[in-house]
Every structure is written in C-alpha cells, then in structure tokens.
Amino acid sequence: MPEQPTTYAQQYLPLFQSYQExxxxxxxxxxxxxxGSGQIDGITQIMSYLEQxxxxxxxxxxxxxxxxxxxxLVARRTGKGNTRILLVGHVDTVYGPDATRTRPFSVQNGIAYGPGVIDMKCGVVMCLYALRALIExxxxxYGELCIVFNNDEEVGSPGSAPLLRDLAPQVDVGLVLESSRNPEIxxxxxxxxxxxxxxVRGVSAHSGAEPHKGRSAVVELAHKILAIQNLHTLFPGVxxxxxxxSSTEPLNIVPDIARCHISVRAHTDESLNRAAAAMEQIVAGNTVPDTVSTLTRARGRRPYRATPEVMELVHMAQIEGTAFGWQIVSEGKGGVSDANILxxxxxxxxxxxxxxxxGMHNLSLEYLKLASVSLxxxxxxxxxxxxSLSKFTGREPSS
Incomplete structure (x- = not known):
C-alpha cells in the first residue's frame, strides 16, 4: 500500500479545544x-477589538x-520561511440597525444563532485562533501571514477591493474564511x-381624461422584465x-419613467458577455410604441475559476482532511466573495x-454548528x- 502523507491538522485539535471557551x-x-454594511460605529467597534x-x-x-x-484592518506577522499567505474575512453583515436586539447571540443544543454568526464572524474569530495555534x-x-478583515464584502467590497488588489503582488496564496455547509466541502x-x-422612458398623460395619449413606461418595463427572465432558458447556468x-407614482398619470436593477451571474466572462448582448437586443426594441429604453452595465466581481494552482490548494486541503477521516470535495458556487477579487x-x-x-442572510435562521469550529x-x-512547506517554497512536507 502507498504510504499515507503526513498530516498536521490533528496536532492542532487539542489546542483549538482548549480555546473553545x-x-x-x-x-x-x-x-x-x-x-451591517455602512454601520460605521459598529464596524469601528469590531475592528477595535480585532486590533487588540x-x-x-x-x-x-x-x-x-x-x-x-x-x-x-490589515495585520501582518513575519515568519522564517518564504511563502506569503493572505487570510481574508469580513465583519459586515446584511442586517439593518437593531438586528442584535431582535436576534441577540444565543446557543441552543450546540447551535449558535445571531446576526452574522455564520456570515462570517465565526470565520473571523477562528482565524485568530489559527494564528495562535501556529504560534503556540x-x-x-511561513514568509508572512497577512490578515485582512474588511468592512463591505456584503455590498461588493467597493472600498476594500482596491486594498486587496494592492496586496495581491505581496502574497503567494489566498485563503478565504467564508463558511461551508458541510465540513468536507x-x-x-x-x-x-x-x-x-x-x-424606460415613455410619455405621460392624464390616466382618466386622455390615457390614449400616454405611453406607459411601466408596461414596457414589464414586457422587458419577462423577456429577460426568459433568457434563463437560453443561457443554462446564468x-x-x-x-x-420604481416608476412615476401618481395614480392619475400614465407613468413616463420606470426602472429596475438586474443582477446577472455566470461562471465565465464569456457567458456574462453573451448575456449582456442578449439583454441589449431586448432593450433595443419595444412593445409599447414611443418608449425608449437604456441599459447601463456595471462590471462586478469577475468569475473565480478552478485553475491548476487552485486545485493544488484543494489537494492539500484534502490531505489535511484525512486527519479527521474526511474526504474533502471542492465545488463551484453561485454566490460571490472576496476570493473573486483575489x-x-x-x-x-x-x-x-x-x-x-x-441560513445566511436570514436573521431568523442564520446558525453556526459550534462543534465544527475546532475541527x-x-x-x-x-x-x-x-x-508553507509546499512547492510554493520548493520544500515538500517531511514524512
């Protein structure tokens, strides 16, 4: 039988168990x-704790x-090796003010609840103890461990994306601490x-006296929304x-302005561009005469794809997972994260x-399995x- 590779994860389990309280x-x-994103007082308070x-x-x-x-927040710790590893997490949540009053932190039967408990304050705190375990x-x-905790991931990282891009040339590998639905994923x-x-811009008119003179932007927008929804059948996976x-609101006026926002997601840039071209075709025509439509595209996070380098990281995670009898598998997801930016x-x-x-993004359902933290x-x-001991430094783990 082939010799099983050395694993390190099991050495740290007793330490993590001692950190539990x-x-x-x-x-x-x-x-x-x-x-919540933009709640500056709360973000500042959390960052103060993390800084300490x-x-x-x-x-x-x-x-x-x-x-x-x-x-x-950017934290750095220099080691004696070569590999520079970036660990990334975010402290913002999707919830409004007073979410903690509505649903304060609680634990029932080994399950923790509360706003942001899984997305992703649990990963942020876990990162601290991974660092502590290495130190102890x-x-x-390692060459350097660089930790970034950002404040705006839930709204697309508009302020922190430039920071991550600036740090990119200074690191070799990124590890993102978003949660998982299963310990083996x-x-x-x-x-x-x-x-x-x-x-959509139409023509306003009195909705009672002379509606025939109006051209409803709302009706035209409705046609276009249905056409866009039907694109799902033409672009599988998108x-x-x-x-x-939103639209013109007075009930006695045929609405002359209507608009909507659209999120389009796909695994490749090619698919995103094909979707853009199809939407432009829909926008170019009209069903309601004399209406004119415009479509404005804002490029968001680019697709994160499974490159050979990424799959090598997966392989290393799979080796470490055998310490707990896990058969780790990797998957693609529809949601975005700061991994896209890296x-x-x-x-x-x-x-x-x-x-x-x-239960992410649902205040009543969001939960963390506490037993998973140590593992x-x-x-x-x-x-x-x-x-740190891998091909990134030219050194293989010793057996």
Missing part, C-alpha cells in the same frame, strides 16, 4: 454588535479609514456578477435576477475554509502549515 466569548462579543486581539498575538496591525463603511506550536516556516470556483440598471422596481488579481485562492452552518480551525491551521 474564549472563542465563544469573543464570538458573542462580535455578534452582538450591529455591523491581533496585537496581543504579535501582529503589526493597521486600520485603514473609509468614510462610507468604516475602517478596514512554534511553527514559523471547500470552494474552488464562484460565479462572476454584473449589475445593470434598465430604465442567472438573471430583477430587483428594486483570483482576478492573480492570487490563487481557496474559499469556504470557515466553520459550518447555514475546521485545525484544518485551516494544518493547511497553512502544509502550504
């Missing part, structure tokens, strides 16, 4: 701070101000996303999601390395060690 206390603290905890671990910590979303085990054979690809605004409808900047990235849970934290720590 403190981990839970810190997670409670962060979850009970409202930090990372400084205690010997990191050099920098807070980078942002007027719209609060600070971003005496492992320093990681993410090797994500769809890219484009955003559109579709606006999603078209229409949201945020990949577009040329950094091979592996995603969904955080703890296990679900997935040990997996992450073992993976960092394996990467």
């Amino acid at each position: 403190e981990y839970l206390h810190r997670l409670t603290t962060l979850v009970n701070i409202d930090s 905890w990372l400084t205690e671990l010997g990191c050099t910590v920098t807070l980078i101000a942002n007027d719209l979303f609060g600070p971003n 085990s005496g492992f320093e054979d 990681v993410t090797h690809a994500r769809k890219g996303a484009d955003k559109y605004v579709l606006e 999603t078209f999601n229409v949201t945020r409808l 990949m577009a900047a040329g950094v091979p990235a592996l995603d969904s390395l955080g703890p296990v849970g679900g 997935r934290g040990s997996l992450l720590t073992g993976l960092i060690r394996r990467i």
Whole structure:
C-alpha cells in the first residue's frame, strides 16, 4: 500500500479545544454588535477589538479609514520561511440597525444563532485562533501571514477591493474564511456578477381624461422584465435576477419613467458577455410604441475559476482532511466573495475554509454548528502549515 502523507491538522485539535471557551466569548462579543454594511460605529467597534486581539498575538496591525463603511484592518506577522499567505474575512453583515436586539447571540443544543454568526464572524474569530495555534506550536516556516478583515464584502467590497488588489503582488496564496455547509466541502470556483440598471422612458398623460395619449413606461418595463427572465432558458447556468422596481407614482398619470436593477451571474466572462448582448437586443426594441429604453452595465466581481494552482490548494486541503477521516470535495458556487477579487488579481485562492452552518442572510435562521469550529480551525491551521512547506517554497512536507 502507498504510504499515507503526513498530516498536521490533528496536532492542532487539542489546542483549538482548549480555546473553545474564549472563542465563544469573543464570538458573542462580535455578534452582538450591529455591523451591517455602512454601520460605521459598529464596524469601528469590531475592528477595535480585532486590533487588540491581533496585537496581543504579535501582529503589526493597521486600520485603514473609509468614510462610507468604516475602517478596514490589515495585520501582518513575519515568519522564517518564504511563502506569503493572505487570510481574508469580513465583519459586515446584511442586517439593518437593531438586528442584535431582535436576534441577540444565543446557543441552543450546540447551535449558535445571531446576526452574522455564520456570515462570517465565526470565520473571523477562528482565524485568530489559527494564528495562535501556529504560534503556540512554534511553527514559523511561513514568509508572512497577512490578515485582512474588511468592512463591505456584503455590498461588493467597493472600498476594500482596491486594498486587496494592492496586496495581491505581496502574497503567494489566498485563503478565504467564508463558511461551508458541510465540513468536507471547500470552494474552488464562484460565479462572476454584473449589475445593470434598465430604465424606460415613455410619455405621460392624464390616466382618466386622455390615457390614449400616454405611453406607459411601466408596461414596457414589464414586457422587458419577462423577456429577460426568459433568457434563463437560453443561457443554462446564468442567472438573471430583477430587483428594486420604481416608476412615476401618481395614480392619475400614465407613468413616463420606470426602472429596475438586474443582477446577472455566470461562471465565465464569456457567458456574462453573451448575456449582456442578449439583454441589449431586448432593450433595443419595444412593445409599447414611443418608449425608449437604456441599459447601463456595471462590471462586478469577475468569475473565480478552478485553475491548476487552485486545485493544488484543494489537494492539500484534502490531505489535511484525512486527519479527521474526511474526504474533502471542492465545488463551484453561485454566490460571490472576496476570493473573486483575489483570483482576478492573480492570487490563487481557496474559499469556504470557515466553520459550518447555514441560513445566511436570514436573521431568523442564520446558525453556526459550534462543534465544527475546532475541527475546521485545525484544518485551516494544518493547511497553512502544509502550504508553507509546499512547492510554493520548493520544500515538500517531511514524512
């Protein structure tokens, strides 16, 4: 039988189990701070805690101000090796003010609940303990560990994307700490996303006295929305999601302006461009005479694809997973993350390395399986060690 490769993850499990009480206390603290995207006071408070905890671990910590979303955090710890590893997480949530009053942190039967508990404050706190486990085990054979906690991932990382792109030339590998639905699943690809605004201009008229003189922008927009929805049948794997409808509001006027927003997602840039061309064809014509439509495209995160370098990271995660009897598989996902930004900047990235849970973006349902934290934290720590001693440095793990 072939010799089984050495794994490191199991060495860190006792350490993570010893951290459990403190981990839970810190997670409670962060979850009970409202930090929806743009809630600057809450974001700032969370970053202050993280700055303190990372400084205690010997990191050099920098807070980078942002007027719209609060600070971003960059922490660095220098090692004695060569590989430079970037770990990325976000502290913002999708929830509005007072979410913590509506649904404060709680634990029932080993399941933790609360706003942002799985997306992704659990991964942010777990990252701290992966670093602590490396320090306490005496492992320093990395070149540098760089940690970025950003403030605006849930709205597309508009302020933090330039920061990640600036850091990209300084690192070799990216590890993104989004959660997973299963301990044996990681993410090797994500769809890219484009955003559109579709606006229709018609002709206003009195809706009672002379409606025949009007040209309803709302009716024309409705035709176009249905046509766009029907594109799903022509472009398998591409999603078209229409949201945020608005129009001229007075009930006694035929509406002369109507608009909607559209999110389009696909696994390749080619598919996104084909979808754009199809939508332009729809917009070019009209069903209601004398209406004119315009479509404005905003390029979002680019698709994150499973390159050979990414699959090598998957393979290393699979080796470390055998420490717990796991058969780790990787998958592509429709949701986007900061891994898309890293990949577009040329950094091979592996995603969904955080703890296990679900119910994301639903305040009543969001949950974390607490038992997964020690196991997935040990997996992450073992993976960092394996990467540090891997082909990225020209050194293979010793048996």
